[in-house]
Amino acid sequence: MHDRDTLHRFMFEHYPIRGHLVHLDASWRALVEHREYAEVIRNTLGEAAAASLLLAATIKFDGVLSLQLQGAGPIHLMLAQCTSGLGIRGLARYTDNVEHPGTFPTRVADLIGPGNLTVTLETDDGAQRYQGIVPITGERLAESLQIYFENSEQLPTRLWLHADAHGASGMLLQRLPGQFGVGAAGTDAAMPVDVAAIDDAWRRVQLIGATLTPAELHSLSDAEILRRLFNEDDVRLYEPSPVYFRCRCSRERVSGMLQGLGEKETRSVLAERGEVEVRCDFCNRAYVFDAVDVEQLFNPGVASDAGGSVH
Numbered sequence: 001m002h003d004r005d006t007l008h009r010f011m012f013e014h015y016p017i018r019g020h021l022v023h024l025d026a027s028w029r030a031l032v033e034h035r036e037y038a039e040v041i042r043n044t045l046g047e048a049a050a051a052s053l054l055l056a057a058t059i060k061f062d063g064v065l066s067l068q069l070q071g072a073g074p075i076h077l078m079l080a081q082c083t084s085g086l087g088i089r090g091l092a093r094y095t096d097n098v099e100h101p102g103t104f105p106t107r108v109a110d111l112i113g114p115g116n117l118t119v120t121l122e123t124d125d126g127a128q129r130y131q132g133i134v135p136i137t138g139e140r141l142a143e144s145l146q147i148y149f150e151n152s153e154q155l156p157t158r159l160w161l162h163a164d165a166h167g168a169s170g171m172l173l174q175r176l177p178g179q180f181g182v183g184a185a186g187t188d189a190a191m192p193v194d195v196a197a198i199d200d201a202w203r204r205v206q207l208i209g210a211t212l213t214p215a216e217l218h219s220l221s222d223a224e225i226l227r228r229l230f231n232e233d234d235v236r237l238y239e240p241s242p243v244y245f246r247c248r249c250s251r252e253r254v255s256g257m258l259q260g261l262g263e264k265e266t267r268s269v270l271a272e273r274g275e276v277e278v279r280c281d282f283c284n285r286a287y288v289f290d291a292v293d294v295e296q297l298f299n300p301g302v303a304s305d306a307g308g309s310v311h
């Protein structure tokens with residue numbers, strides 16, 4: 001299977017049920033290439049990355065969606081962030097203080113430990129839209145997300161996630177409000193469907209969705225997945241949107257971070273090492289500040305002359 005980095009929307013023609021399929025291949029490998037994560041951490045991060053894109057696909061917003069797992073377990077922080085333009089980045093911070101070095105629990109509830117899953121939206125105008133917070137539970141990330149959807153009074157939603165060294169994928173099914181299917185392609189006949197029939201269809205598509213194997217999710221094309229699962233239904237597959245790895249770090253952000261850290265602290269690092277190097281946790285890019293840069297950070301007026309001649 002060649003690389004694909006896509007988010008694909010689909011819609012049941014006769015029921016108010018929609019779905020999304022997401023695949024990260026090259027973007028996933030770019031996301032983890034600088035890190036040597038243990039397999040279980042890497043795979044959980046991949047599931048979180050796929051999940052953040054699926055969540056973003058269901059919400060209309062311009063900004064950044066963060067899916068954060070925080071707890072007292074070996075992984076104390078896992079963060080997947082995607083923009084409304086489908087740029088993705090993520091990281092996991094973990095302790096090596098496990099009983100057997102190099103081994104981590106496989107249940108996500110043990111891996112993150114007692115803690116929470118938080119979904120936050122940060123819109124481009126800087127406002128924060130809090131979405132929801134639920135306890136981390138169960139074997140896999142999808143179970144905590146299930147509770148998130150149930151608790152946050154969102155639309156009934158199910159999702160399936162899978163990640164390995166090569167890629168991360170996910171499928172989401174969501175029942176929309178209302179009683180109308182979208183109508184067959186090319187017609188205006190959005191026919192009302194009775195509620196019992198929608199209930200039945202929603203139950204049925206969830207059961208069928210659960211039969212999708214990780215191997216199928218990873219290797220079949222989206223058209224094949226839908227054919228394999230929902231052959232009995234008319235499902236419309238829309239044009240895919242590209243997904244890509246994108247870090248939002250910048251020299252300006254790092255400068256702001258150093259200014260937040262304070263002049264004394266920054267100068268002491270400078271004195272000790274001759275320069276201040278800050279590496280981005282997400283993409284491993286190094287930002288280096290020499291003496292002139294540090295001067296500029298804390299005394300912009302003075303530093304603008306610093307590179308010039310001495311009077």
Ligand SMILES: [Zn+2]
Nearest residue numbers: 247249280283
């Ligand atoms: Zn970065």
